Amino acid sequence: MTDDCLFCKIVSGDVPADVVGETDHTIAFRDINPQAPTHVLVIPKRHEPDVASLAAADPEATVDLITHTRRIADELGTGSYRLVFNTGADAFQTVFHCHGHVLSGRSLTWPPG
Numbered sequence: 001m002t003d004d005c006l007f008c009k010i011v012s013g014d015v016p017a018d019v020v021g022e023t024d025h026t027i028a029f030r031d032i033n034p035q036a037p038t039h040v041l042v043i044p045k046r047h048e049p050d051v052a053s054l055a056a057a058d059p060e061a062t063v064d065l066i067t068h069t070r071r072i073a074d075e076l077g078t079g080s081y082r083l084v085f086n087t088g089a090d091a092f093q094t095v096f097h098c099h100g101h102v103l104s105g106r107s108l109t110w111p112p113g
């Protein structure tokens with residue numbers, strides 16, 4: 001838990017979120033500003049700033065997070081989904097607690113902007 005981290009506060013329940021799934025290592029909740037009919041953030045409960053840091057610190061939690069995204073897409077989306085980890089400010093990471101965006105439910109364009 002990092003005191004000034006928004007997503008740590010969601011993990012602890014201090015900030016409310018529309019939680020759609022939880023495992024021992026991760027929680028999944030709907031993005032407050034959805035970019036697709038299904039837009040869920042899957043985050044580790046442990047605070048790490050990005051997915052590479054999570055992989056180095058806790059491989060089991062990383063596998064759990066990736067596995068969880070498929071369940072979310074199967075249950076809430078269309079089966080097809082995009083998993084995005086914006087990493088670094090220039091890639092538009094705005095919350096520096098590792099999170100995967102699970103986007104599904106519409107036809108997605110490629111390449112992204």
Ligand code: 5GP
Nearest residue numbers: 017018029030031032033086092093094095
């Ligand atoms: P990033 O830009 O870091 O890749 O993604 C951060 C995401 O967190 C954004 O899509 C943004 O809409 C979402 N977000 C920011 N604040 C909140 C919040 O308080 N609750 C929820 N559910 N999502 C949030």
Ligand code: ZN
Nearest residue numbers: 005008047097
């Ligand atoms: Zn955090």
